[in-house]
Amino acid sequence: MSAVEPRRVIATVCLSGTLEDKLAAAAAAGFDGVELFENDLVVSAASPAEIRQRCADLGLTIDLYQPFRDFEAVPPDVLRANLRRAERKFDVMEQLGVDLVLVCSTVSPDAVDDDELAAEQLRLLAERAAARGMRVAYEALAWGRFVNTYEHSWRIVRRADHPALGVCLDSFHVLSRGGDPALIRTIPGEKLFFLQLADAPQLDMDVLQWSRHHRLFPGQGAFDLPTFVGNVLSTGYRGPLSLEVFNDVFRQADPKPAALDAMRSLRLLEEQVGFPVAAPAPELSGHAFAELTVDEVAGAKLAETLAALGFERTGEHGSKPVQLWEQGGARVLLNAKAETPGTAVIGALAVETGDPSSSALRADAMHAPVLPRTRGPQEANLASVAAPDGTEVFFCSDSWLADFSGAGASPVPGLGITGIDHVALTQPFDHFDEAALFYRSVVGLRPEPIAEYAAPFGMVRTRGVVDPTGSVRIALTGTLVRRGEWAPAVRDPQHIAFACEDVLAAARALRERGAPVLRVPDNYYDDLDARLDLDRELLVQLRANSVLYDRDEHGEYLHVCTEILGSRIFFELVQRIGGYAGYGVPNAPVRMAAHRRQRLAADG
Numbered sequence: 248m249s250a251v252e253p254r255r256v257i258a259t260v261c262l263s264g265t266l267e268d269k270l271a272a273a274a275a276a277g278f279d280g281v282e283l284f285e286n287d288l289v290v291s292a293a294s295p296a297e298i299r300q301r302c303a304d305l306g307l308t309i310d311l312y313q314p315f316r317d318f319e320a321v322p323p324d325v326l327r328a329n330l331r332r333a334e335r336k337f338d339v340m341e342q343l344g345v346d347l348v349l350v351c352s353t354v355s356p357d358a359v360d361d362d363e364l365a366a367e368q369l370r371l372l373a374e375r376a377a378a379r380g381m382r383v384a385y386e387a388l389a390w391g392r393f394v395n396t397y398e399h400s401w402r403i404v405r406r407a408d409h410p411a412l413g414v415c416l417d418s419f420h421v422l423s424r425g426g427d428p429a430l431i432r433t434i435p436g437e438k439l440f441f442l443q444l445a446d447a448p449q450l451d452m453d454v455l456q457w458s459r460h461h462r463l464f465p466g467q468g469a470f471d472l473p474t475f476v477g478n479v480l481s482t483g484y485r486g487p488l489s490l491e492v493f494n495d496v497f498r499q500a501d502p503k504p505a506a507l508d509a510m511r512s513l514r515l516l517e518e519q520v521g522f523p524v525a526a527p528a529p530e531l532s533g534h535a536f537a538e539l540t541v542d543e544v545a546g547a548k549l550a551e552t553l554a555a556l557g558f559e560r561t562g563e564h565g566s567k568p569v570q571l572w573e574q575g576g577a578r579v580l581l582n583a584k585a586e587t588p589g590t591a592v593i594g595a596l597a598v599e600t601g602d603p604s605s606s607a608l609r610a611d612a613m614h615a616p617v618l619p620r621t622r623g624p625q626e627a628n629l630a631s632v633a634a635p636d637g638t639e640v641f642f643c644s645d646s647w648l649a650d651f652s653g654a655g656a657s658p659v660p661g662l663g664i665t666g667i668d669h670v671a672l673t674q675p676f677d678h679f680d681e682a683a684l685f686y687r688s689v690v691g692l693r694p695e696p697i698a699e700y701a702a703p704f705g706m707v708r709t710r711g712v713v714d715p716t717g718s719v720r721i722a723l724t725g726t727l728v729r730r731g732e733w734a735p736a737v738r739d740p741q742h743i744a745f746a747c748e749d750v751l752a753a754a755r756a757l758r759e760r761g762a763p764v765l766r767v768p769d770n771y772y773d774d775l776d777a778r779l780d781l782d783r784e785l786l787v788q789l790r791a792n793s794v795l796y797d798r799d800e801h802g803e804y805l806h807v808c809t810e811i812l813g814s815r816i817f818f819e820l821v822q823r824i825g826g827y828a829g830y831g832v833p834n835a836p837v838r839m840a841a842h843r844r845q846r847l848a849a850d851g
């Protein structure tokens with residue numbers, strides 16, 4: 248693979264805002280250039296020359312002007328009008344300083360199914376473009392009326408045989424139709440004028456709707472983009488890698504973080520196809536700790552619950568109001584820095600890496616800069632970055648423990664907790680796909696398949712991101728849409744799930760200790776019995792102790808939750824038997840409804 252970095256380009260359609268917002272965001276994220284969408288220019292008060300200057304000031308080139316639609320295979324009078332329209336657009340392009348225009352395959356009722364005519368007319372267009380020092384890239388839309396595969400667009404371009412006419416490849420149009428990207432290798436690289444990249448979730452729907460609403464940045468969906476791009480690069484193509492993502496959420500999202508999300512996706516893709524990377528993600532060996540940001544009141548409640556769970560308060564931070572609680576390999580920090588009464592949120596999570604400084608380098612290369620931090624002279628130098636939802640992610644070896652001193656014995660015996668199994672973060676709507684990509688590209692976790700389910704307060708999806716050895720797990724949850732003000736009594740709950748050797752025994756002990764265990768209704772156990780035909784005695788025990796149960800093809804999962812503590816935290820004890828790989832997703836709606844009952848009862 249070439250050691251030369253590719254040009255990184257983003258289509259203005261990917262981002263929200265006016266053209267000024269989009270250009271500023273693209274430049275701030277480090278893009279080299281943009282595909283300028285006509286709509287963005289038409290609504291702008293700036294002249295094309297001013298837009299050109301603005302881009303130059305930001306260090307951006309305009310790599311493509313688009314789209315030009317419904318040009319080819321038309322009767323003579325329509326052709327005349329289309330050529331006139333094209334000349335007007337060439338005028339605009341001249342002022343913009345852009346020499347490449349994208350022409351999409353026609354969807355017009357005026358067009359006829361005639362490749363010879365299409366090629367002849369595109370050749371005419373290419374001649375007009377060439378006379379002005381410009382070129383035309385012809386793109387097969389997946390829903391094009393006659394031309395809807397890249398092979399077909401290439402046949403027409405070959406037939407037209409003009410140096411100013413080439414193909415624009417768009418991964419969405421190829422992969423959404425199940426096209427074979429290997430045939431791309433038969434196109435000479437110099438006839439590939441442009442490469443547009445988009446991923447998408449695997450949906451069974453009309454391809455135009457799929458494309459206009461659901462595209463994702465590479466690495467966020469189900470398409471095999473590394474293979475696709477590998478094929479393109481093998482032709483000798485060395486033009487830009489350009490993101491063209493039509494997505495309803497991104498169109499409304501703050502363009503600055505959206506552009507960073509886009510840039511991360513491109514960097515990850517570059518790595519996957521063999522471009523040099525600044526720093527590979529080092530191996531991880533587990534969760535070092537989870538830190539809860541609390542106020543005094545919620546902090547006391549959480550401390551009490553941790554004690555009931557058998558945690559020991561083993562230390563105090565040397566210079567900050569932070570307590571360390573431990574059991575087995577599980578470590579929780581309570582940081583009493585919150586000012587809002589009742590606050591209890593996951594402020595930070597920490598992963599153990601053999602090489603914290605490489606992890607920090609990796610994060611920086613993936614556009615997640617290390618956060619500034621104040622520390623005392625003797626304290627460990629911990630690097631952390633901000634996840635899209637604001638959670639701080641630390642990279643640690645075990646030296647951080649030296650910052651804590653003093654110890655206290657637990658008032659009650661431990662409950663067989665061995666470590667943190669996973670940290671579950673409810674993502675603000677708009678940040679779900681961005682978060683999965685963040686953990687993948689910055690931290691080196693692998694996204695698992697998305698589970699989608701109906702919950703009391705909306706359709707919800709959950710996706711785990713896990714390191715290759717399964718030692719670090721983060722469960723991301725989010726709603727599919729967010730409309731209106733109606734909301735559950737607990738907004739965006741978060742939890743820490745502790746791995747436990749015997750959840751039933753632990754649940755029994757918790758009940759005896761009067762710990763705030765979440766009550767699970769009888770209907771759930773009746774349904775469990777109907778669905779899974781569990782052993783009688785096991786079912787009795789689960790029911791008596793409010794323990795939830797699930798199984799998959801690998802094994803079984805027992806879990807028990809506490810009530811919500813403070814604003815949005817609960818703890819969970821989980822027991823994986825025989826390689827169960829999930830998070831008890833079928834039980835999530837039961838838990839959500841139970842937490843609402845608990846909250847309403849407490850408020851009531």
Ligand SMILES: O=C(O)c1ccc(O)c(O)c1
Binds near residue numbers: 349351386388443
């Ligand atoms: O949806 C469209 O119309 C459209 C326009 C231009 C493109 O490059 C594309 O892939 C789709």
Ligand SMILES: [Mg+2]
Binds near residue numbers: 386417443491
């Ligand atoms: Mg396209």
